[in-house]
Amino acid sequence: MSVTENTYWKNVLIVVPIVGAAVATLTYVLRLASSRIATTGFKVEDLLMGIGLIVSYCATAFVIYTAFNGVGVRTSLLPSDERRRIQFGSWMIQKFWAPSMAFVKISIIVFLRRILGTVSAFRIGANCLIAFISMWAVVALLVNIFQCNPPKFYYDKEIEGGHCMTGQRKFFQAMGSIALVEDVIILLMPVPIVWNLQITFRQKIAVTIVFSLGGLVCIFSLMRLIEFRNFVVTDLASSSAKESIWTVLELDVAIICGCLPLLKPLLAGFLGKVKSISKGQSNSGTKLYFHTSGTHHHDGFYKITDPHGGTGSRSQAETSRRGSAGDIELQGIAVHTAIESRSEVASSDRTVVGWAR
Structure with missing residues (x-):
């Protein structure tokens, strides 16, 4: 236990990730139960969403790990071993965010493609977006791993000759910005089809709402991106708490919103x-x-x-x-x-x- 401890942020980084992960898990379990009731079977999008959920557990675990290692306290006030642990936790959170978001987003796109894929323009756009998200996740993961040389220099600054790339925060902001753009595209993709239906304005709004639950994900993604303005790589203990919260909430909300439209049979x-x-x-x-x-x-x-x-x-x-x-x-x-x-x-x-x- 840290000699110097910020009790508020410790409690927040324990309770919020656990509650978020529990709600996301419950929603996914209900999704599977709903599929069983509807006798539709286990589909590819269900598998992808399940993988995204499991990977998100890893990010959640490391957020909680940082809560017990001096989060919310200035790095200079922490013992060297605890300083390494919280920086290691921050480093590991980054490794699971992009892959988890990629699986969740691709799951949602596969679902939309299943019901709208006979519209050729939508099918082509969906396939291109899946390819782009996959490449984005791979690039984000690789750069996150090798942003420092050697990689462990990110959390162990006592390694001689180690160094990190310049513009680390800008890289995080760039990856977050691209993720937000992906969310907005997924949100807007079904809209032209819905609004070309010859139905009343009120009915178009109703159907759009069903396909627009992902708007909540955009909000959390934007909040995470804004928080990076206060992200200081040389003082992760005191500057990463809010960013960690928005990271896990973005993952959990994405999973929840991706599962809700499939709970109709229940x-x-x-x-x-x-x-x-x-x-x-x-x-x-x-x-x-x-x-x-x-x-x-x-x-x-x-x-x-x-x-x-x-x-x-x-x-x-x-x-x-x-x-x-x-x-x-x-x-x-x-x-x-x-x-x-x-x-x-x-x-x-x-x-x-x-x-x-």
Whole structure:
């Protein structure tokens, strides 16, 4: 235990990461339970989210580790062994942040691609973003490891001949800025598709909210980025506390927001059954989905058909789309509308999207 101790920051860096990790874990477990209830099986995005959660535990563990090693106290006031431990903890947190965020973001993109991937522009954009995030995570991890020569000089300044690269804080800010841009892109990607639907303004807002839970992640990512203004690599003990909190909260909130849209089968049991009317028939449940030519997933999400292509032959698409109707259920609003290709505005080919109760 440190002779000089900041009790406030010690308690904060113990309680907040544990609570955040617990809520993120609970949300992920509920996601798996929801998939089991919906009989959809374990998907790639579930695996990626699970890996991101496990990696986030490592970052959380090292944040708590720093809480017991003089966090919130000026580095010069700490014993040399404790100074090395807190700097080592800070060094290790950086190693797990980027990989965890990458797995979580890619999981969300894979999920969006599953339901919107038949729109060719969205599918291409999603694949490019996955590749970019993967490269970003690799670069961030490698530079974090080798920012000092030898690498352990970051936390052990007594090594003779050791040195660190110039502009360490600028590097952290650059990686954080890129991460924020990625969050914003993921947030905005589904919006053009939703706002091209021929539905009311209020309904567009409702669907956008479902796909925009990631906005919370952007807020925490921005707060983390702002905190780097006070990050001093030569005094990590006193300057890294707030940055560590925003780091773990960003990870936890990203996992929570990535899982919430998939909890509908569980939530339906608590919120009660809502009648769905389609073609004069009544169905029960609360679902948000896009309907295509008969292909759907039991988790309530349906792929949206690309009017410029999509899957299957043209004749098959024409046959299946005529007279087919899909429902997006939310708040008891009932509307039926259509998305049409401009090049086929005179034809009868259409994908029907509705809001039904």
